[in-house]
Amino acid sequence: MRKFMVAAIPVATLIIFVLVMISGNFLKKPLSGDDDVPGSIEKAIRSVNNGNWEEAGTAAEQLQRAWDKVVSRVQFSSERDEINALSMNLARLQGAIIAKDKSDALMELKEAYEHWEELGN
Amino acid sequence: MTEALVVFVRAIISFFSLLIFTRMLGKEQISQLTFFDYVNGITIGSIAASVTTDLSSKARPHWVGLLTWVALSYMMEIITMKSRYAAKLLEGEPAVLIMNGKIMENVMRKMKLRAADVMGLLRNRGVFDLNQVDFAILEPNGQLSVLKKPEHLPVTPKDMNIPVQPSGISTELIYDGIIFEENLRQLGKDRKWLMEQLIMHGIGAAEEVFYAALNPGGSLYIDKYDDHIKKVTDIGDFKGPF
Numbered sequence: 001m002r003k004f005m006v007a008a009i010p011v012a013t014l015i016i017f018v019l020v021m022i023s024g025n026f027l028k029k030p031l032s033g034d035d036d037v038p039g040s041i042e043k044a045i046r047s048v049n050n051g052n053w054e055e056a057g058t059a060a061e062q063l064q065r066a067w068d069k070v071v072s073r074v075q076f077s078s079e080r081d082e083i084n085a086l087s088m089n090l091a092r093l094q095g096a097i098i099a100k101d102k103s104d105a106l107m108e109l110k111e112a113y114e115h116w117e118e119l120g121n
Numbered sequence: 122m123t124e125a126l127v128v129f130v131r132a133i134i135s136f137f138s139l140l141i142f143t144r145m146l147g148k149e150q151i152s153q154l155t156f157f158d159y160v161n162g163i164t165i166g167s168i169a170a171s172v173t174t175d176l177s178s179k180a181r182p183h184w185v186g187l188l189t190w191v192a193l194s195y196m197m198e199i200i201t202m203k204s205r206y207a208a209k210l211l212e213g214e215p216a217v218l219i220m221n222g223k224i225m226e227n228v229m230r231k232m233k234l235r236a237a238d239v240m241g242l243l244r245n246r247g248v249f250d251l252n253q254v255d256f257a258i259l260e261p262n263g264q265l266s267v268l269k270k271p272e273h274l275p276v277t278p279k280d281m282n283i284p285v286q287p288s289g290i291s292t293e294l295i296y297d298g299i300i301f302e303e304n305l306r307q308l309g310k311d312r313k314w315l316m317e318q319l320i321m322h323g324i325g326a327a328e329e330v331f332y333a334a335l336n337p338g339g340s341l342y343i344d345k346y347d348d349h350i351k352k353v354t355d356i357g358d359f360k361g362p363f
Contacts, residue, residue: 010141010144013137013141014138014141017134017137017138017184018184020130020134021134021179021180021181021184022181024179075126075127076127076130076131076180077179077180077181078179079176079177079178079179080124080127080176080177081177081178120179
């Protein structure tokens with residue numbers, strides 16, 4: 001039993017470490033209703049395309065809230081550069097919505113989506 | 122998100138990964154390391170540091186790098202253990218620098234050693250006169266093994282036909298005031314015998330003893346907490362903060 005534990009504890013520890021390091025892909029998926037980042041991005045894209053800036057503003061806020069929730073889960077398994085880049089996209093998106101700049105808002109949303117795809121992969 | 126928290130978690134991952142991996146690599150320690158082992162160790166340590174603090178990239182690729190280096194090192198250990206040919210190729214072999222008192226210049230050139238280096242290595246082994254050296258062998262870990270000429274070897278009790286007490290490893294009987302019953306049993310002694318010995322040394326209880334050990338020759342070493350040293354020898358050469 002003792003010999004088994006001597007081997008099992010290090011193996012179990014390494015497995016836990018690997019799980020923590022690969023958890024990003026799983027943990028970035030929406031686990032509750034208000035943390036769906038790709039869903040919020042798509043909603044914001046639709047609003048911006050329709051020129052509905054009020055709805056786009058609400059979608060951007062919802063996106064920000066979803067991102068704040070997800071980031072605390074994926075931070076241990078993701079690149080900080082990727083996280084920072086996505087956060088910057090969301091900040092610039094809010095500026096573009098205030099300025100009602102459609103092309104800028106779409107660029108930020110598409111780039112944010114790209115960073116999202118890379119996150120934890 | 123706090124960077125410090127991420128670094129904390131990553132530090133736990135890299136610390137225990139490194140601990141587990143190095144335990145897997147075995148007991149080969151600093152004194153037995155070849156130059157490659159030494160460089161290998163530095164690289165593995167450097168990768169572990171990246172796992173902890175390089176937040177610009179994920180921990181996973183660094184960890185895979187760490188795992189790969191450790192796996193390769195382990196593989197090399199297995200290969201050199203199983204194949205003498207591979208061991209010779211990968212770890213090198215001892216080189217005879219001095220043979221029958223004569224310096225092997227070709228070997229020195231091959232090993233990129235100067236005469237001053239060899240003299241330094243000899244001095245490290247306590248040899249200051251080349252005339253005393255019969256053989257000097259440079260081991261793969263960089264240390265020099267020296268065999269002195271017979272006339273310069275120290276006299277042993279056997280040479281003088283002097284009877285000696287059997288030597289061996291001492292057995293701990295008391296540490297920090299606690300008696301090791303198991304060790305007493307193994308030596309065929311009991312607590313009563315130990316207490317008699319302590320009384321003979323002027324000690325009333327085991328709690329007064331910091332360390333006691335019995336050597337195979339039968340002599341008991343006892344160190345009390347109360348050392349009764351009036352004048353403490355200070356080997357410091359500078360009056361520092363302590």
